Amino acid sequence: MTVNKVSIEQLREDPFADDARLAKADRELNALYLHLLKRLKPADQEALKTDERDWIQQRETEAASVKGDYYDNNRIASDRVLQRLTEQRIAELRKRIDSPRKQ
Numbered sequence: 001m002t003v004n005k006v007s008i009e010q011l012r013e014d015p016f017a018d019d020a021r022l023a024k025a026d027r028e029l030n031a032l033y034l035h036l037l038k039r040l041k042p043a044d045q046e047a048l049k050t051d052e053r054d055w056i057q058q059r060e061t062e063a064a065s066v067k068g069d070y071y072d073n074n075r076i077a078s079d080r081v082l083q084r085l086t087e088q089r090i091a092e093l094r095k096r097i098d099s100p101r102k103q
Contacts, residue, residue: 019079025086032093039097059085 033052037045063081067074 019083022079022083022086025083025090029086029090029093032090032097036093036097055089059089 033048037048040048059082062085063078066077066081
């Protein structure tokens with residue numbers, strides 16, 4: 001059996017590496033974001049980019065502020081918050097995609 005060694009730096013590169021559900025949600029979010037971005041006019045694209053940057057900042061801040069409890073360490077608690085917020089954002093972007101285009 002071969003064990004691949006992973007450095008701390010490699011783990012930090014992908015914050016979702018240890019949670020498959022979170023990684024899947026993150027990929028889905030990225031796909032929806034890119035799909036929506038392609039549908040928008042240039043001015044609306046810039047607004048979406050700004051909105052997405054703001055959302056990412058808020059998501060990271062909220063996840064970083066979570067403290068684990070007796071059963072969960074901080075990483076597990078933080079990942080749960082990241083997953084919940086990512087799934088909420090997926091729902092928001094789906095609504096925007098499903099709404100009639102504003103031309």
